[in-house]
Amino acid sequence: MSPGIQAILFSKIEGRKWIETILPFAWGELCQVLEARAGIVVLKSPEEDSYYESASFGYGEDGFFYSFLTREGKHWDEVMSSDLPCHFPGKEFELFGKSGDAKVFRIQSSGKSVGFLLMEWEEEKGEIIDTFFYLFAEKIGKEWGNFPSRSAEPVQVQISSQPAVLKLIPNWEERILSLGSKKIITILGPSGSGKKTLSKWIHSRLQPGSPFLVLGSLPENLGKLEKALSDWGKEASRGSLVFLSPKSWSLGQQKIVLDWLDSGGFNGLVFFIDRNDAKEEMLPAFERMILKDKILLSGFDFLPKEILLEIANLLFQELAISQNRNGILLSSEALSSIKLRDFPSNFSDLKNLFLSSILRSKTREISLTDLGEENVDVRILDNEDLDLRRGIQALERQKILLATRIFSGNQIRMAKALGISRGSLQYKMKQLGLL
Incomplete structure (x- = not known):
């Protein structure tokens, strides 16, 4: 048994760490053992309504995007409701190799579909492959449901219809x-x-x-x-x-x-x-x-630190709700770090810090590491603002950051999903301050 397959079944690492460190390596080795031409693992963000690529093999620098598995489509529903591998022949579907055969098997955790495995071969494979699919999907589903908390005391913000800016008055x-x-x-x-x-x-x-x-x-x-x-x-x-x-x-x-x-x-x-x-x-x-x-209204420089933390707490919830990520939490360490940071542009800087972390996060909790030192201008689309240029830029920022999270920064796959060339994506990212 290869080291990669052993890592799949017997590793002492669990949960999020297993998915981030063991899974990419083990997936590549499994694809080689099964003589696959290419393959991906797509997983749902815990407690979030979005999916991202967590492992891939064989696509090289050009990458690939399986358009027939677009979420909410006919074949997506087929995969996410089937207990058996779904077969997609190259004669009927656009595959990476333009021919051959692909199999897709859903990943479940506690009876819910949380992603899928896809492997592609030059020719159709028999049912023996299905056993490997089943064992691998079962292992991933178990670890997906075992994501450990990244902080002992994540901050639970209270739902409020009052914006954080009121604390300045x-x-x-x-x-x-x-x-x-x-x-x-x-x-x-x-x-x-x-x-x-x-x-x-x-x-x-x-x-x-x-x-x-x-x-x-x-x-x-x-x-x-x-x-x-x-x-x-x-x-x-x-x-x-x-x-x-x-x-x-x-x-x-x-x-x-x-x-x-x-x-x-x-x-x-x-x-x-x-x-x-x-x-x-x-x-x-x-x-x-x-x-x-x-x-x-005053700036943050004149606020007591306790008020600043209260504002940060409220603002984080506002942004989480605006991005349909109501279940995401802010760790106590991350919140406390706000007292040590400078925000020359006040809410704009704090909002960009939180929003970029929320859009990129694949887990249900923002840690101190997730906040980092980066302060990217991402903005939120304001439907009441007549400035068309700013509205388009805000929408482009959000879509590009979402693609960054889904495809783990793979620009080729991001570009394919966004419907633009890689060169255009890089140009936009530089223009928007994301590169």
Whole structure:
């Protein structure tokens, strides 16, 4: 019996460590023993609704993606419900070798399908192969169900509809309630302090179910600006309009917006969001308008460490829910490390740190090692933001990071799954700060 097969059956290593260290080596050796041309092991992330390649053999640098096994497809359902190996002949399906034969066998743990094995040969193999498939799948299923906790005390965050940014506002409940009768609300604070998040939350409390429109820039032509304001007002109806960086506007733009609001051209809420620095050129009436009812947000540098940890705890849950990974946990060690880190861009830096870890994690717990030192700008797609370029970039980041997790960083397979060339993938990753 080869060392690889012995490792499969008799190794003292268990759970996650076995899957990460023993499985890739043992799978390659099993494929060679069975004279397979190529093969992969695909596993479900524990307690997560996503799958990733945990071992592969024989694909070389070019890689390969079995499109007929796309999740939720006909053949995926066939594999995940069959107690016997499923046969996929090269004459009917696109295989790596363009001919030959492939067998796929599902992996189960506690009666649930958690992945599959696929091997491909130059010619059809008999039923004796099925015994090896069964034993190997049984071993993987056992270890998959035995993932050890990576921390004695993972942090269990409480479900809350309140965003973490509220922790930056002293007596926030009274402060927000006082805004109920206001028409214009200004939120000021340093970069990444959660200003837009706060405006969205206030909108959901004061104008529930109504449109919420974010405007990143204004037309420089004043005639076009008047037309745009009219169109935006109709689109938002009695909802909310959010204007970003009003202090950067020209005096002409300030006057047009001021007159439009004074004329009663819009009956909903208006938010002005900007930094808290002074600007020399501002119309007195416009300055009075935007500074009358304002909320000032502070940066993380001025927060007690206990409040920062509470914010980090809440933010982690918000991001986990937004990525449909409600069961994922943040270890106590990882949370405590937040006190020792610097976040120049406040929520933006902390959000990127957590989000990149959540998107890449294959387990149910984020450890100190998972956080690392990397701070990749991944962003979350904001459906209310009209900036098409930023929206596309946010979506591309998330899809590429998801492909990174599924294919363990194999760029060739990532590119095939994403439907682009490897060169295009590398270009996008460099452009998005992911490479």
